[in-house]
Amino acid sequence: MKTKQEYLIRYKDGNLYCELADIWIDPSKPVKKALITHAHFDHFTFGCEEYISTKETAILLKQRVGDNIKIKTFEYGEEFKINGINISFHPSGHILGSSQIRFIFAEEKWLISGDFKLQKDQTCKKYEIVKTDYLVSECTFGLPIFKWDESNKIANDISKWITNSPDKTSLLFCYSLGKAQRLLNEISQTNFKGNIYSHGSIHKMNNSYRELGIDIKDTIKIENKKKIDELKGSLVLLPPSLSKGSYLKNFKNLQTAFASGWMSIRALRKRSGYDKGFAISDHADWDGILEVVKKSEAKNVFFHHGDSEALSKYLVEKESINVLLFSE
Amino acid sequence: MSLKKFSELFSDLDSFNSTNNKIEVLKNYFLSNDPIDNSWAIYLLTGKSNKRFISGRYLKNLFSQIYEYPQWLIDTCYLKVGDSAEVITLLLKNKTNSKKKKLSNISLNELLSEKIPALSKLNEEEKNLEIKNLWETLPEDNHLIFNKILTGTFRVGVSIGLITKSISKLINIEEEIISHRLMGDFKPSIDSYKFLINKNINLQELNSKPFPFLLANTIEDKIFKNSINDFQFEWKYDGIRMQLIKRSGNISLWTRGQELVNESFPELVEKMSHIKDDFVLDGELLVWNFKEQIAFDFSLLQKRINRKSPTRSIQIKYPIIFIAYDLLEINGKDIREIKLKSRRIELEKFFLKWQNKTENNISDIFKICDLIYPKDWPDALAYKEKSRENNTEGLIIKKKTSIYSSGRKKGIWWKCKVDPMQLDAVLIYAKGGSGRRAGLYTDYSFALWKDQELIKFASAYSGLTNIEIKELDKWIRKNTIEKFGPVRSLKPEMVFEISFEKIQISKRHKSGIAVRFPRITKWRKDKKIIDADSLENAYELMKKIS
Numbered sequence: 001m002k003t004k005q006e007y008l009i010r011y012k013d014g015n016l017y018c019e020l021a022d023i024w025i026d027p028s029k030p031v032k033k034a035l036i037t038h039a040h041f042d043h044f045t046f047g048c049e050e051y052i053s054t055k056e057t058a059i060l061l062k063q064r065v066g067d068n069i070k071i072k073t074f075e076y077g078e079e080f081k082i083n084g085i086n087i088s089f090h091p092s093g094h095i096l097g098s099s100q101i102r103f104i105f106a107e108e109k110w111l112i113s114g115d116f117k118l119q120k121d122q123t124c125k126k127y128e129i130v131k132t133d134y135l136v137s138e139c140t141f142g143l144p145i146f147k148w149d150e151s152n153k154i155a156n157d158i159s160k161w162i163t164n165s166p167d168k169t170s171l172l173f174c175y176s177l178g179k180a181q182r183l184l185n186e187i188s189q190t191n192f193k194g195n196i197y198s199h200g201s202i203h204k205m206n207n208s209y210r211e212l213g214i215d216i217k218d219t220i221k222i223e224n225k226k227k228i229d230e231l232k233g234s235l236v237l238l239p240p241s242l243s244k245g246s247y248l249k250n251f252k253n254l255q256t257a258f259a260s261g262w263m264s265i266r267a268l269r270k271r272s273g274y275d276k277g278f279a280i281s282d283h284a285d286w287d288g289i290l291e292v293v294k295k296s297e298a299k300n301v302f303f304h305h306g307d308s309e310a311l312s313k314y315l316v317e318k319e320s321i322n323v324l325l326f327s328e
Numbered sequence: 329m330s331l332k333k334f335s336e337l338f339s340d341l342d343s344f345n346s347t348n349n350k351i352e353v354l355k356n357y358f359l360s361n362d363p364i365d366n367s368w369a370i371y372l373l374t375g376k377s378n379k380r381f382i383s384g385r386y387l388k389n390l391f392s393q394i395y396e397y398p399q400w401l402i403d404t405c406y407l408k409v410g411d412s413a414e415v416i417t418l419l420l421k422n423k424t425n426s427k428k429k430k431l432s433n434i435s436l437n438e439l440l441s442e443k444i445p446a447l448s449k450l451n452e453e454e455k456n457l458e459i460k461n462l463w464e465t466l467p468e469d470n471h472l473i474f475n476k477i478l479t480g481t482f483r484v485g486v487s488i489g490l491i492t493k494s495i496s497k498l499i500n501i502e503e504e505i506i507s508h509r510l511m512g513d514f515k516p517s518i519d520s521y522k523f524l525i526n527k528n529i530n531l532q533e534l535n536s537k538p539f540p541f542l543l544a545n546t547i548e549d550k551i552f553k554n555s556i557n558d559f560q561f562e563w564k565y566d567g568i569r570m571q572l573i574k575r576s577g578n579i580s581l582w583t584r585g586q587e588l589v590n591e592s593f594p595e596l597v598e599k600m601s602h603i604k605d606d607f608v609l610d611g612e613l614l615v616w617n618f619k620e621q622i623a624f625d626f627s628l629l630q631k632r633i634n635r636k637s638p639t640r641s642i643q644i645k646y647p648i649i650f651i652a653y654d655l656l657e658i659n660g661k662d663i664r665e666i667k668l669k670s671r672r673i674e675l676e677k678f679f680l681k682w683q684n685k686t687e688n689n690i691s692d693i694f695k696i697c698d699l700i701y702p703k704d705w706p707d708a709l710a711y712k713e714k715s716r717e718n719n720t721e722g723l724i725i726k727k728k729t730s731i732y733s734s735g736r737k738k739g740i741w742w743k744c745k746v747d748p749m750q751l752d753a754v755l756i757y758a759k760g761g762s763g764r765r766a767g768l769y770t771d772y773s774f775a776l777w778k779d780q781e782l783i784k785f786a787s788a789y790s791g792l793t794n795i796e797i798k799e800l801d802k803w804i805r806k807n808t809i810e811k812f813g814p815v816r817s818l819k820p821e822m823v824f825e826i827s828f829e830k831i832q833i834s835k836r837h838k839s840g841i842a843v844r845f846p847r848i849t850k851w852r853k854d855k856k857i858i859d860a861d862s863l864e865n866a867y868e869l870m871k872k873i874s
Binding site: 143144145146147264265266267268269270271275276277286287309310313314317318 | 342343344398400401404405408409410411414415418419421422763765766767794
């Protein structure tokens with residue numbers, strides 16, 4: 001058994017760190033060198049000296065951090081070396097550009113899963129099974145109560161939700177990067193043919209997706225003070241941060257919904273304050289995590305992001321997989 | 329037609345926040361389904377189906393056994409979800425992809441009148457097999473309803489008033505009539521639904537049913553501008569509100585929860601049947617201290633409520649009384665439309681007549697409520713303060729010119745409750761909530777000082793706002809000393825003002841006291857734990873009151 005200092009990758013100051021290469025993965029504080037799995041706000045920070053990511057992530061990142069960052073990009077599967085460690089990005093199916101990161105050093109393989117999902121998503125590359133010795137996996141939804149429905153079923157539910165209330169403006173809250181574009185893609189394949197509006201933050205990301213060659217339905221950028229009649233029967237995509245507060249006063253006769261994996265639990269749905277919840281997630285469900293753990297053939301697994309107690313116990317008891325704990 | 333439709337209705341009612349939406353959804357459901365399913369839907373939605381076929385624990389064990397699923401994993405999931413029926417529903421999504429032919433067209437009626445009742449005739453092994461079979465053949469989106477009905481936990485955010493409104497809109501008949509038809513025993517059948525939506529109103533068929541209860545509102549300041557003489561004052565008893573009905577010689581005793589409880593109080597039914605007149609009385613049932621002429625504590629009444637056919641010795645040990653507030657109907661004549669002051673005169677007149685003319689003595693089980701005559705509003709409030717002395721909760725104030733309408737009508741009746749007692753206590757334990765509060769620590773235990781030690785004295789879970797609950801939940805997770813299953817012991821740091829209704833000696837509790845209806849009334853962030861009250865303060869409070 002190795003001590004924690006001997007692991008190629010470990011936890012330091014609350015972040016994943018590879019000491020041999022002096023490189024951080026998705027650090028939450030400014031560092032010299034940062035590998036970025038994807039462009040969600042909780043996976044990067046401003047002010048790093050150098051960022052390394054996939055090409056798509058780099059473009060989305062620049063949208064958010066600004067153009068004058070130093071960023072090196074690599075294709076999926078392209079290997080590069082830092083201090084003798086072979087590193088490569090592989091699709092993780094979470095959002096456009098999202099990746100798992102593989103490290104190979106002295107014949108030992110490590111895989112950082114990043115955020116991932118196995119479900120269908122036409123707006124990004126499908127999750128790639130990568131074999132490894134050590135797996136560091138997220139487990140946001142690490143309980144068997146999480147079992148996602150097919151995304152086209154959810155899209156049809158959303159379509160029905162809008163068309164059943166033709167007199168209302170339907171506000172659908174979702175993360176502006178990734179979830180919004182996936183929803184747009186799915187909804188455009190349903191029976192709902194009405195207007196779709198999106199908030200500036202979402203509109204911007206839609207454009208970036210289009211520039212990167214992803215076919216996203218055109219939406220109308222929502223301006224303040226839209227005429228109420230104009231919005232009747234339409235869908236408006238908004239970021240969750242606008243769900244509380246005065247922004248909603250811009251709309252009359254509305255119904256609200258939130259698209260998130262947490263909405264599969266009734267108590268959370270009721271407490272969220274939205275009229276309706278659609279359980280659609282860009283993270284893996286329980287079966288998804290188990291599948292990745294098994295197919296990666298990892299002998300040792302670490303979990304982060306989420307409550308991993310139950311998942312770990314289950315893997316140890318039922319699958320005899322060695323689950324390790326990160327400690328500082 | 330199908331159970332699927334009812335599942336959709338459930339999900340719609342669950343998600344719409346607006347009353348109008350709910351009424352619309354209900355109306356459409358009733359319009360598009362057959363009478364028998366509609367009657368079952370009403371039965372479920374009005375909460376008349378609280379029969380538990382199996383317990384939540386049983387359901388979880390069964391799932392664990394059938395699918396070889398670790399019990400601890402189900403329990404962990406339960407902590408997140410807070411409802412056994414829902415946990416199993418979510419877990420079943422992983423398990424029922426079998427190729428079995430689905431009962432996609434099963435009706436609500438079939439499930440409730442055949443499949444589920446049939447379960448109770450089977451032995452345990454057969455029963456388990458049948459539940460497994462139903463899980464695997466019912467379409468997935470019906471599982472939640474099925475599991476909830478099985479465990480007797482079907483509940484949805486719809487009041488009887490809302491059902492009443494939607495049926496009333498459906499057939500264009502006043503809500504009062506529908507409300508009357510929905511009262512009491514509703515047995516699901518084609519006939520009961522047809523009766524409900526019958527456009528012809530037949531008074532005869534409504535014979536044994538109680539009138540909708542008129543409820544009191546919390547007192548408003550503007551009432552003090554009126555003359556005290558415009559109002560009738562009564563004590564607010566802490567018993568069970570009931571209507572005592574005698575029509576065509578038959579007595580029926582209805583609670584406000586629309587239960588017919590003749591069987592629980594046979595001595596009252598027997599005595600009252602000797603009265604010659606027919607009547608409908610609105611009043612309160614209490615366990616009565618005949619020596620001191622005051623009510624016993626509600627806890628004694630609880631010994632009678634759920635006991636059908638009580639023995640003679642129980643009847644003697646817990647003697648009951650019906651105190652009438654109001655006369656609503658006399659010898660077939662509905663007098664709810666005449667003014668309260670005239671109804672009161674009628675009530676007193678008939679009470680005297682019955683006392684004198686009835687063969688058996690009825691005064692040992694039936695009386696009319698005494699009125700209070702405060703000379704002005706300050707005097708009325710002084711009466712209110714005295715209400716603890718006679719074991720009442722305060723005053724009921726009724727407008728003398730009011731008619732007896734239904735529901736919580738504004739500006740007719742008010743309740744004026746005596747102020748609660750309060751102590752500042754320290755939060756020492758927290759437990760995960762269930763239902764809507766699943767995944768949050770929302771059940772709290774509070775302690776008072778005894779010398780240098782904090783002794784638990786009450787548990788409470790209501791009174792905080794959602795924002796406060798979230799804030800406190802975060803604090804709890806950071807300040808846990810120890811976990812015992814779902815309970816956490818906490819660093820003593822937070823002080824809360826706890827209000828309660830009653831305080832008495834209790835040998836069962838370590839603190840030596842028990843309080844009734846404890847609830848959180850303020851998060852005293854301004855106080856340190858050293859400022860919290862001691863058990864001695866609690867004893868003093870008790871002395872002051874008795």
